[in-house]
Amino acid sequence: MTRLHPFTLLTIAGALPALAWILPAPSGGLAMATLALGLTASRGLRPGLWPAVLTAAPFWLFLLLLHDVPTTIAIGLRITTMVASFVWLVAALEPARLVEAMVAAGWSASVAYLFAATLTAVPMLKARAQRIAEAQRCRGLSPRGGIASRLRALRALALPLVLSALHEVDERALALETRGLRPGIRRTTLAPPHDPVVERTARWVLLLACPAALIWRLL
Amino acid sequence: MSIRLLALIPVAAAISLALSAAVDAVALPLFLDTTGTILATALAGPAVGIATGVVTSAVNTLRNPTFWPFVVVQVIVALYAWGAARAGLFRSFRTAVPVGLALGVIAAVTSTPISYLVFGCTTTGGIALTTALGKALGLSPLGACFFGSFVSDFGDKAVTFALVTSVLHALPRRTAARFPWALRAIGVA
Numbered sequence: 001m002t003r004l005h006p007f008t009l010l011t012i013a014g015a016l017p018a019l020a021w022i023l024p025a026p027s028g029g030l031a032m033a034t035l036a037l038g039l040t041a042s043r044g045l046r047p048g049l050w051p052a053v054l055t056a057a058p059f060w061l062f063l064l065l066l067h068d069v070p071t072t073i074a075i076g077l078r079i080t081t082m083v084a085s086f087v088w089l090v091a092a093l094e095p096a097r098l099v100e101a102m103v104a105a106g107w108s109a110s111v112a113y114l115f116a117a118t119l120t121a122v123p124m125l126k127a128r129a130q131r132i133a134e135a136q137r138c139r140g141l142s143p144r145g146g147i148a149s150r151l152r153a154l155r156a157l158a159l160p161l162v163l164s165a166l167h168e169v170d171e172r173a174l175a176l177e178t179r180g181l182r183p184g185i186r187r188t189t190l191a192p193p194h195d196p197v198v199e200r201t202a203r204w205v206l207l208l209a210c211p212a213a214l215i216w217r218l219l
Numbered sequence: 220m221s222i223r224l225l226a227l228i229p230v231a232a233a234i235s236l237a238l239s240a241a242v243d244a245v246a247l248p249l250f251l252d253t254t255g256t257i258l259a260t261a262l263a264g265p266a267v268g269i270a271t272g273v274v275t276s277a278v279n280t281l282r283n284p285t286f287w288p289f290v291v292v293q294v295i296v297a298l299y300a301w302g303a304a305r306a307g308l309f310r311s312f313r314t315a316v317p318v319g320l321a322l323g324v325i326a327a328v329t330s331t332p333i334s335y336l337v338f339g340c341t342t343t344g345g346i347a348l349t350t351a352l353g354k355a356l357g358l359s360p361l362g363a364c365f366f367g368s369f370v371s372d373f374g375d376k377a378v379t380f381a382l383v384t385s386v387l388h389a390l391p392r393r394t395a396a397r398f399p400w401a402l403r404a405i406g407v408a
Binding site: 055059065071072075079082086087089115117118122124128129144150151154155157158159161162165166170172173176182 | 220221222223226229230232233236237239242244245247249254258270274275278280281283284337338339341347348350351354360363378382385386389390394397
């Protein structure tokens with residue numbers, strides 16, 4: 001499955017939840033949820049099925065709290081399909097391959113950069129937030145007490161994080177310029193992912209199945 | 220779009236997602252997940268703000284897929300923040316906090332139909348519990364859903380606006396001047 005073209009993986013992960021919402025409940029949702037959970041199970045129990053089940057389980061609990069049983073089953077199956085599809089996508093899709101595929105398909109390298117750069121920046125900034133919290137605690141900052149003191153503590157933690165991140169913008173811009181990343185310039189990929197005709201056809205079939213199912217439901 | 224503004228988008232999106240670590244440290248019921256969108260808009264205008272909101276939602280979706288339908292809220296937040304920046308409403312807490320409170324109402328109104336129709340009001344644990352509280356208070360299902368969204372968004376957006384105002388005022392003027400909207404947002408240009 002990981003060898004599938006990134007666009008095929010994205011199409012499957014998008015089409016399954018869409019069909020779960022469009023097709024009649026609960027049979028449509030059940031079929032799509034079974035397919036999505038089957039896909040996550042194909043990645044193994046620990047990286048695939050368990051995260052999907054653990055993420056979807058609280059939704060079932062809250063649905064039961066708010067709705068009757070038939071509504072809980074109908075909405076729960078749709079949410080389970082959505083969760084399982086994305087858990088499978090995250091496990092199967094390598095960001096680097098997606099960037100290569102986007103650039104090879106003629107997308108601007110800037111768009112590909114936006115997603116790749118955000119994915120790498122989030123863990124870096126989270127680690128920095130942790131270091132700032134530890135440093136502020138050493139200086140006597142207490143994150144406890146009433147709401148006003150907690151808000152003051154939040155400001156003392158968030159402000160250095162945001163300001164330090166903003167100061168990096170110039171460095172990043174310089175790095176991008178030296179690598180020739182200018183808007184509107186086409187780049188050539190070193191190893192574009194293989195995109196066979198069968199997969200391209202399957203993607204179109206899946207994409208057309210969603211509006212077709214919607215028209216069928218509406219008529 | 221200039222390279223500097225392009226480089227700002229992933230940084231601002233990452234700020235939105237990384238601030239959860241700071242929120243966890245002080246144990247406040249806040250999300251601050253629109254901080255980057257509002258900050259990017261106040262610094263660089265609506266196009267950069269909307270792009271930041273979309274990237275934030277897309278990356279957040281990889282962590283929790285229920286975030287994706289709420290990308291509409293990020294776009295509305297960016298457009299609203301642009302209006303606030305044009306009017307120079309980031310000039311002080313006195314102007315920014317009421318604007319943030321109003322955004323909380325708008326965000327709740329926008330997110331309620333999405334939460335109700337797509338998720339049956341069960342997006343996150345905290346919101347689902349406040350929705351259940353609204354239901355126990357005798358509100359209609361849609362009313363309870365709005366109650367849940369309102370409780371979570373009202374204070375959150377006010378704190379977010381206050382935080383962005385703090386950042387804009389703490390930025391050295393020379394750094395702020397490199398971004399096209401920053402000085403106007405704080406009412407000095």
